Amino acid sequence: MTLAPVDYVILAIYFAFVLGIGWIVKRRISSSEDFLTSHRSVPVWITSLAFIAANLGAQEVVGMCSSGAKYGIMTAHFYWIGAVPAMLFIGVFMMPFYYGSRARSVPEYLKLRFDEKTRALNAITFAVMTVFSSGISMYALGLLFQLVLGWSFTASVLLSAAIVLIYTFLGGLTSAIYNEVLQFFLIVLGFAPLAILAVSKAGGWGGMSARLPEVMTHTWTYVGSASKNPMGVEAFGLMAGLGFVLSFGYWCTDFLVVQRAMAANSMSAARRTPLIAAFPKMVMPFIVIVPGIAAVALSHMSVGYAIPPKAGGGLDYDQALTTLMAQFYPSGMLGVGLTALMASFMSGMAGNVTAFNTVWTYDLYQGHIRKNAPDSHYLWVARVTTVVGVALSLATAYLASHFNNIMDFLQLVFGFVNAPLFATFLLGMFWKRTTGHGAFTGLLSGTAAAAATHGLTLAENKGRWLGSVIHEFPSTMAQNFWIAIFAWSTCFVVTILVSLASRPKRDEELRDLVYGLTDIPHDRDLPWYKRPLPLAAIVSVALIGLNLLFW
Amino acid sequence: MRDLRTPIGIFFALIGLIVAVTGVATEGRAPLETANVNLYCGLTMLVFGGLMLWLARRSA
Numbered sequence: 001m002t003l004a005p006v007d008y009v010i011l012a013i014y015f016a017f018v019l020g021i022g023w024i025v026k027r028r029i030s031s032s033e034d035f036l037t038s039h040r041s042v043p044v045w046i047t048s049l050a051f052i053a054a055n056l057g058a059q060e061v062v063g064m065c066s067s068g069a070k071y072g073i074m075t076a077h078f079y080w081i082g083a084v085p086a087m088l089f090i091g092v093f094m095m096p097f098y099y100g101s102r103a104r105s106v107p108e109y110l111k112l113r114f115d116e117k118t119r120a121l122n123a124i125t126f127a128v129m130t131v132f133s134s135g136i137s138m139y140a141l142g143l144l145f146q147l148v149l150g151w152s153f154t155a156s157v158l159l160s161a162a163i164v165l166i167y168t169f170l171g172g173l174t175s176a177i178y179n180e181v182l183q184f185f186l187i188v189l190g191f192a193p194l195a196i197l198a199v200s201k202a203g204g205w206g207g208m209s210a211r212l213p214e215v216m217t218h219t220w221t222y223v224g225s226a227s228k229n230p231m232g233v234e235a236f237g238l239m240a241g242l243g244f245v246l247s248f249g250y251w252c253t254d255f256l257v258v259q260r261a262m263a264a265n266s267m268s269a270a271r272r273t274p275l276i277a278a279f280p281k282m283v284m285p286f287i288v289i290v291p292g293i294a295a296v297a298l299s300h301m302s303v304g305y306a307i308p309p310k311a312g313g314g315l316d317y318d319q320a321l322t323t324l325m326a327q328f329y330p331s332g333m334l335g336v337g338l339t340a341l342m343a344s345f346m347s348g349m350a351g352n353v354t355a356f357n358t359v360w361t362y363d364l365y366q367g368h369i370r371k372n373a374p375d376s377h378y379l380w381v382a383r384v385t386t387v388v389g390v391a392l393s394l395a396t397a398y399l400a401s402h403f404n405n406i407m408d409f410l411q412l413v414f415g416f417v418n419a420p421l422f423a424t425f426l427l428g429m430f431w432k433r434t435t436g437h438g439a440f441t442g443l444l445s446g447t448a449a450a451a452a453t454h455g456l457t458l459a460e461n462k463g464r465w466l467g468s469v470i471h472e473f474p475s476t477m478a479q480n481f482w483i484a485i486f487a488w489s490t491c492f493v494v495t496i497l498v499s500l501a502s503r504p505k506r507d508e509e510l511r512d513l514v515y516g517l518t519d520i521p522h523d524r525d526l527p528w529y530k531r532p533l534p535l536a537a538i539v540s541v542a543l544i545g546l547n548l549l550f551w
Numbered sequence: 552m553r554d555l556r557t558p559i560g561i562f563f564a565l566i567g568l569i570v571a572v573t574g575v576a577t578e579g580r581a582p583l584e585t586a587n588v589n590l591y592c593g594l595t596m597l598v599f600g601g602l603m604l605w606l607a608r609r610s611a
Contacts, residue, residue, distance in 0.1 A: 004579075006569065006570075006573050009569065010566055010569065010570070013562070013565060013566060013569075014562075014566075017558060017562050020558070021558060024558075046555060178555050181555060181559065182558070182559050182562060185559060185563065185599070189563070189592075189595070189596055189599065193588065193591075193592050193595075197584055197586075197588065201583060201584070298583075303583060304582065304583065305583060326581075326582075327581060327582050327583040327584075328581050328583055328584050328588070329581050329588060330574075330577075330579035330580055330581045330584075330588055330589055331573070331577075331579050332569070332570045332573035332574060332577075332579065332588075332589040332593070333570060333581075333588050333589050333592050333593075334581075335570075336566065336570060336592070336596075
């Protein structure tokens with residue numbers, strides 16, 4: 001793929017705008033809360049788009065297209081039973097506690113609700129994980145640009161990291177969120193035409209269905225048994241593992257996304273953030289997954305398109321998106337498409353950096369290192385942390401390029417840590433008897449259960465490190481779903497048992513933190529389209545419709 | 552910046568204009584596509600940018 005001068009001009013204009021937005025926002029920053037939490041001042045349409053964009057990193061965009069090519073429309077389960085129901089849940093049920101508690105971060109909520117050790121456990125694992133995942137996506141981006149455009153790995157990684165660093169350093173969370181909105185529109189306007197062009201070239205949905213195996217164009221028909229679908233998952237594992245534990249664990253507890261909603265300018269806006277975000281999120285599969293399916297159909301059609309082969313054999317599905325762009329976009333739109341890819345990377349990375357920043361500054365530094373400093377000191381720490389966070393991500397990117405196995409191992413461990421989280425939050429928010437000791441031991445035993453499940457099972461040669469194999473899964477995806485299910489259940493049961501055996505907090509201490517002791521706003525005076533329940537109902541109906549349409 | 556819609560509007564109007572003009576001036580075509588992708592996509596972005604600017608003006 002070669003770029004013309006006009007493509008570079010577009011990329012340069014984009015860089016100028018994101019930096020400019022950072023520069024303009026800078027004037028508003030005078031306290032650490034301005035920098036780290038946007039002082040709860042952002043309008044709802046902005047927080048909702050930022051809510052999706054922060055998750056829509058380059059790995060998500062490239063990876064979803066790649067999974068579309070590999071698994072077909074089944075990939076949409078990640079949206080249609082995964083993300084969207086969880087987004088409804090956090091908006092309707094959980095946001096009153098996050099926002100109402102006045103916590104500045106998710107770990108801080110755990111501190112208010114439970115105790116210091118639970119917060120520290122969550123804050124430390126979260127901080128380490130964010131830095132690593134931003135480094136890993138930086139590595140993926142550098143590799144992609146090297147492969148597709150022949151750009152130097154170092155140059156593209158350094159340039160993109162430097163730009164994210166400058167605009168988050170200048171304007172903090174507000175700057176990151178504002179830019180995420182620009183990036184969201186760019187991702188949609190840059191990738192949607194590709195989906196339309198590729199699908200129409202492949203003969204529309206009908207033409208694609210005719211050319212592809214049935215399983216590629218159905219979401220539910222083939223999940224009755226794991227051997228019938230390419231993901232190797234069966235309905236229960238899919239619904240409980242992905243649809244419940246993993247998705248709710250991510251969308252309802254991950255500070256990267258929750259932070260966007262917590263920056264909203266009112267409780268009502270905070271609750272509506274994930275609900276409004278659910279509308280565009282529902283249709284994202286048509287932009288990010290369907291092109292991958294079209295790519296497979298096109299490569300069956302002898303029109304001169306093929307998914308490139310991988311060095312070690314098989315097809316390199318990760319290149320589906322960029323090769324489609326090269327075939328369907330002339331110079332000009334090609335620049336827009338690549339800028340959109342860059343934008344998706346930056347939105348993901350800025351999301352990581354701002355979340356890391358807040359957790360480090362408030363939960364670890366202020367919580368454990370220096371408690372009662374003047375606010376100007378924490379603002380300074382937050383600015384320094386931005387630089388340190390980006391530097392650590394860069395270091396991780398280089399580590400990833402040399403020690404791929406370490407990265408795989410760490411991602412596996414992070415998975416173990418994350419799997420039980422949702423049980424802790426669910427119990428913490430809805431059962432006032434839950435105690436800090438219960439939450440802490442529940443999290444640890446959930447993580448241990450996850451590790452044990454992995455160590456005692458086998459899937460595609462992964463696992464088995466505890467010696468014996470109790471069960472063999474048809475795919476690593478099924479294995480992951482079941483690890484999550486066991487981790488969640490263990491955490492749930494242990495948290496309840498230990499809570500019952502330990503002394504609960506008094507009701508006064510739990511005000512605005514737990515269901516039953518919190519005033520849930522009903523917003524009766526607002527018009528229906530500004531109330532959470534009607535919005536959630538519309539999304540649910542549309543969601544059921546989508547599932548039936550692609551059944 | 553009073554309203555985020557202003558910079559977003561300017562950005563897409565500008566990019567849309569550049570892409571649409573490229574479409575008219577170069578008649579550049581992608582390998583698998585015979586339509587003038589630049590012209591149509593450029594106009595779409597121009598309209599989107601204009602809409603954002605109009606919304607920002609209206610509420611100012």
